[in-house]
Amino acid sequence: MKKITLATLIGLVLTGCGGGGGDDSTAPQPPVETKPQLVMGTIDRIDPVNNEITVNGMPYQVNDVEYANKPLADGIALLQPQMMVELTALTKSNVTVSIEPTMVGIISDITANTFVVNGVTLNYAVHSDLKNGEWVMVSSLPVVTELGLGYKVLSVIKIEKNDFGNRYELEGRLTNLNKVDQTFKIGASTLVNFSNAATNSTIECENGRNDIQCLIDADRQWVEVSGKMQDGIFMADEVEIDSDNAEGQEVEIEGIITDINADKTKFTLNARNKFTVSHQTKIEYSNSNKPADKSRLAIGSFIEVEALNGVAQEIELDSDDSNVSGFREFEYSGTALSTGDRGSFTVDGNLIHIDTHTKFDDDLNEYNIDSQSVEVEGVIINGKNVAREIEREDD
Numbered sequence: 001m002k003k004i005t006l007a008t009l010i011g012l013v014l015t016g017c018g019g020g021g022g023d024d025s026t027a028p029q030p031p032v033e034t035k036p037q038l039v040m041g042t043i044d045r046i047d048p049v050n051n052e053i054t055v056n057g058m059p060y061q062v063n064d065v066e067y068a069n070k071p072l073a074d075g076i077a078l079l080q081p082q083m084m085v086e087l088t089a090l091t092k093s094n095v096t097v098s099i100e101p102t103m104v105g106i107i108s109d110i111t112a113n114t115f116v117v118n119g120v121t122l123n124y125a126v127h128s129d130l131k132n133g134e135w136v137m138v139s140s141l142p143v144v145t146e147l148g149l150g151y152k153v154l155s156v157i158k159i160e161k162n163d164f165g166n167r168y169e170l171e172g173r174l175t176n177l178n179k180v181d182q183t184f185k186i187g188a189s190t191l192v193n194f195s196n197a198a199t200n201s202t203i204e205c206e207n208g209r210n211d212i213q214c215l216i217d218a219d220r221q222w223v224e225v226s227g228k229m230q231d232g233i234f235m236a237d238e239v240e241i242d243s244d245n246a247e248g249q250e251v252e253i254e255g256i257i258t259d260i261n262a263d264k265t266k267f268t269l270n271a272r273n274k275f276t277v278s279h280q281t282k283i284e285y286s287n288s289n290k291p292a293d294k295s296r297l298a299i300g301s302f303i304e305v306e307a308l309n310g311v312a313q314e315i316e317l318d319s320d321d322s323n324v325s326g327f328r329e330f331e332y333s334g335t336a337l338s339t340g341d342r343g344s345f346t347v348d349g350n351l352i353h354i355d356t357h358t359k360f361d362d363d364l365n366e367y368n369i370d371s372q373s374v375e376v377e378g379v380i381i382n383g384k385n386v387a388r389e390i391e392r393e394d395d
Contacts, residue, residue, distance in 0.1 A: 037088070037089065037249045037250045037251065038086065038087070038088060038249055038250070038251040038252070038253075039055055039056060039058075039060075039086070039087040039089060039251070039252045039253075040084075040085075040086050040087075040100070040251070040252070040253040040254070040255070040273075041055045041056040041084075041085070041252075041253065041254040041255075041304075042055070042081075042082050042083065042084055042085070042139065042154055042155075042254070043055055043079060043080070043081050043082060043083045043085055044056075044057065044081065045081065046076065046079055046080070046081060047059075048076055048077070051076055053076070053079060053085075053097065055085060055087060056252055056254050056304060060087055060089060060093075060095045060097075061093040061094060061095065062075065062076050062079075062095060062097055063093075063094040063095055063096060064096055064097070065078060065079065065096075065097045065098075065099065066096065066097070066098050066099070067098070067099045067164055067165070068164075068165060068167065068226070069098075070165065072099075072163065072164075074163065076097075078099075078163060079097065079099070080155070080157050081155070082139060082154045082155035083099060083101070083137070083139050083155060083157065084099075084100045084101060084102065084139035084140075084141075084154065085097050085098060085099055085100055086098045086100050099137075100139075101137045101138060101139050101169060102138050102139060102140040102151060102170075102171045102172075103117045103118055103120065103136075103137070103138040103140075103169060103170050103171070104135070104136070104137050104138070104159070104164060104167060104168060104169040105117045105118040105135070105136070105168045105169070105170070105229060106133060106134070106135055106136075106229070107126070107130060107131075107132060107133070107134055107135075107136045107156070108132050108133065109121070109132070110126060110130065110131075110132055112125060113125050115130075115156070117136060117138055118168060118169075118170045118190060118229055118234060119189055119190035119191070119229065119232060119233075119234060120151070120170070120172075120186075120187055120189060120190055121189065122138070122140075122151055122153050123153070124153035124156060126156045127156070129158070130156065130158055134158055135158070135159050135160070135161040136156050136157060136158055136159060137156075137157045137159050137164070138151075138153060138155070138156050138157075139153075139154045139155045139157075140152055140153045140154055141154065141255050141256045141270060141302075141324075142172075142173070142222070142256060142258055142270055142271045143256055143258075143300065143324055143325045144258065144299055144300050144325040144327050144379055145325065145327075146381050146382075146386075148173065148175075148187070148188065148356075148357035149172070149173045149187070149258060149271055150187065150188070151172075151187075152256065152324055152325075167226050167227075168226065168227055168228045168229055168234070169224065169225070169226045170186055170190060170192075170224070170225050170226075170234055171186075171222065171223070171224045171225075171242070172186035172187040172190070172222070172223065173186065173187065173220055173221065173222055173223075173271060174186065174215065174218055174219060174220065174221055174222075174223045175219070175220060175357075177215055177216060177219060179212060179216070181193075182194050182195040182198055182212075184215065186223065186225065186234070190234055191232070191233050191234065192225055192233070192234045192236050192239075193233050193234070193235050193236065194215070194225070194236045194239050196227065196235060196236065196237050197225075197227075197236050197237055197238055197239045198211075198212060200237065202237060202238045202239065203215065203238075203239045204238070204239065204240040204241065205217075205218070205241050214241060215239070215241075218241045220359065221241055221242070221271075221272070222241075222242040222270075222271040222272040223239060223240065223241055223242060224239075224240045224242055225238065225239050225240075226238045242272045249308075249309070250306075250307070250308050251273075251305075251306070251307050251308075252304070252305070252306050252307075253269055253270070253273055253304070253305050253307075254302075254303070254304040254305075255269045255270035255273070255302070255303070256269070256270060256300060256301065256302050256303075256324050256325070257269060257297060257298065257299055257300065257301045257303065258270065258271045258299065259271075259299065260297060260298065260299060260329070262331050262375075262377070264277060264294040264295060264297050265277050265278075265294075267297060269303070269305060274310065275305055275307050275310060275311070275312045276310055276311050276312065277294055277297070277312050277315075278311055278312070280313075281294070281311075281312045281313065281314070281315060282313065282314045282315070283296070283297075283314075283315045283317070284314075284315075284316060284317070285316070285317050286304065286316040286317065286318060287318075292317055296317055297315070297317075298323060298328065298329055299325070299327065299328075299329045299379060300323040300324050300325035300327055300328070300329075300379075301317065301318070301323055301324070302317075302318040302324045303315055303316060303317055303318065304316040304318075325379075327379040327380060327381055328379065328380045329377065329378065329379050329380070330376075330377070330378055330379070330380055330385055331375070331376065331377045331378075332347040332348060332350050332352070332375075332376050332385075333347070333373075333374065333375045333376070333393050334347045334348040334373070334374070334393070335347065335348075335371060335372070335373055335374075336369045336370060336371065336372050336373075336374045336376075337370060337371070338369070338370040339351070342366065343355070343366065345366075345369055345370070347374065347376055350385060351384075351385060352376055352378065352385045352386075352387050353384055353385060353386050353387065354366050354386075354387055355386055355387075357388065358378075358386075358387045358388060358389070358390065359388065359389045359390070360390050360391075361389065361390065361391035361392070362391050362392040364390055364391070364392065369390070372392065373392065373393040374390055374391065374392060374393055375390070375391050375392070375393050375394075376389070376390050377389045
């Protein structure tokens with residue numbers, strides 16, 4: 001991408017205006033290249049000699065490396081390609097690199113194309129050197145699956161657990177909250193017990209609160225838990241609601257669209273970063289720089305976004321037909337008619353299915369939806385329209 005930020009433009013203007021009373025003996029200095037304040041993506045390349053990494057196609061000089069807000073003594077030596085990282089930077093040099101894995105834990109049940117970490121079965125062919133019982137760090141992106149949001153694994157890296165604080169870690173979408181048992185699910189399979197976090201007031205919300213109400217308000221949001229696995233249950237010592245850290249600053253983020261509205265003006269990247277598409281947003285294909293229309297944005301699309309204060313300035317699509325999840329989206333509006341079978345209805349003759357991940361708004365549910373005027377958004381899975389959100393149609 002072309003990195004021309006406000007500070008760069010100001011520098012160009014100043015160097016282009018000589019002024020009548022200036023000292024011409026001093027040559028103007030070239031503008032300092034600036035970078036987005038926040039960069040999120042995977043490591044493409046590591047240059048340990050020059051203490052440099054490349055993220056989202058751009059090189060950065062590493063000042064320090066941290067994990068869970070704690071500096072790591074070995075620094076760049078712990079980094080590997082395809083690790084998910086977050087950079088805090090104003091210029092090309094002296095950046096802070098924060099390692100942001102999706103999972104940290106013990107690998108088990110390794111097969112030719114799958115493995116398990118922290119109760120989650122993942123589709124990925126791990127390196128033959130990895131053995132059951134070893135500690136690994138998994139970097140992934142959220143992706144739409146038949147069971148809701150799943151994981152597209154980017155890398156599985158063997159680690160020494162002492163280097164990373166002996167922490168089990170897991171990220172995913174929160175569902176099935178049970179206040180009585182003090183549990184919820186992450187993804188389709190992992191049961192999380194948050195009683196220790198509730199007792200120790202280590203449930204962290206964006207607004208500074210740390211009570212169970214945070215989790216009630218966070219239904220279907222992306223969360224991060226740390227603790228340990230015990231008898232198939234993730235015993236969480238800390239729970240953090242992953243807020244939208246793309247808001248209020250200049251950012252560059254790569255990832256997968258996990259939600260988008262009907263007119264393609266608002267979308268969510270990686271289940272947590274929300275962006276607006278304006279008439280000034282530049283959209284193009286990364287492999288050809290050919291312009292693209294916002295109609296090409298869809299759930300499952302892999303993109304890279306440059307944004308300022310939540311408004312996308314530039315969007316690069318991975319290819320002419322990029323949909324990582326393999327699922328396509330749909331939207332219908334009209335009168336819902338029951339089919340007589342629980343879990344399905346029609347809108348204007350289109351058969352729509354309801355599953356455990358369907359979200360109802362406006363006091364609707366699968367029992368009172370018949371004859372209601374509705375708007376339905378969803379994804380096409382194995383040729384079936386599966387609703388993801390159902391709300392009343394605007395008058």
